[in-house]
Amino acid sequence: xxxxxxxxxxxxxxxxxxxxxxxxxxxxxxxxxxxxxxxxxxxxxxxxxxxxxxxxxxxxxxxxxxxxxxxxxxxxxxxxxxxxxxxxxxxxxxxxxxxxxxxxxxxxxxxxxxxxxxxxxxxxxxxxxxxxxxxxxxxxxxxxxxxxxx
Numbered sequence: 652x653x654x655x656x657x658x659x660x661x662x663x664x665x666x667x668x669x670x671x672x673x674x675x676x677x678x679x680x681x682x683x684x685x686x687x688x689x690x691x692x693x694x695x696x697x698x699x700x701x702x703x704x705x706x707x708x709x710x711x712x713x714x715x716x717x718x719x720x721x722x723x724x725x726x727x728x729x730x731x732x733x734x735x736x737x738x739x740x741x742x743x744x745x746x747x748x749x750x751x752x753x754x755x756x757x758x759x760x761x762x763x764x765x766x767x768x769x770x771x772x773x774x775x776x777x778x779x780x781x782x783x784x785x786x787x788x789x790x791x792x793x794x795x796x797x798x799x800x801x
Contacts, residue, residue, distance in 0.1 A: 680787035682708030683745065685779065688753075688789045691796040693762075693769040696723075700760040700777065700791055701753045706745035710783070714743040718778040718786075723766035730758040745781075771795045 678685040686703035706712050717726045728740040743758055745751055753759045760777070769775065773793045780786045 678787055678789050680779075680781065681784040682706055683712060683781055683784040683787075685787065685789055687792070688777065689792045689794050690769070692771050692793055693765055696765045697761060697763045698765065698769050698793075699755065700762070701755065704743075704745060704751040704753065706747050706749070708783070709747055711747065712745045712784055713782040714745065714779055715782050716742075716780040717760050718780065719762050719775075721762060721765055721767075721769070721775055723764040724762040725764045727761050727763070728758060729761050731756065742782075769793050 677687060684705045684707055686705075688700060688702035690698050690700045692698075704714065714728070717728070719726055728743055730738050730740055732738060740758055743751060743753075751758075771793055774790050775793070776788050777791050778786050778788045
């Protein structure tokens with residue numbers, strides 16, 4: 652019964668995202684919907700960025716690059732494997748209708764080499780560049796991990 656409730660919650664969340672197009676602090680760029688983009692406070696000159704992406708189109712799109720104006724930021728797309736090893740990704744595929752979660756346990760955006768710490772309560776712009784949908788600048792909300800995305 653608990654598994655059925657979990658499946659229902661996940662399916663309902665995906666459908667709500669697909670039909671609404673975006674969540675709080677969400678964005679839409681052509682066929683790509685971008686939900687609430689957030690990050691925990693930076694640690695050791697690096698910050699990881701999370702949030703949901705959804706391609707509402709009929710053809711695959713790709714997140715091909717990310718641009719940041721934070722001083723010193725070097726951007727990469729990374730994924731942590733089951734063995735804890737980090738692999739750098741060239742891009743992120745967005746299949747039609749399949750949600751992609753930028754998350755700590757999967758692929759996500761990392762900014763390294765930050766010259767100043769980024770603290771909870773701060774926001775900063777980040778530009779996501781998609782192969783077909785083009786570039787869109789989103790606002791990253793920095794939140795304590797305990798509070799998570801809203």
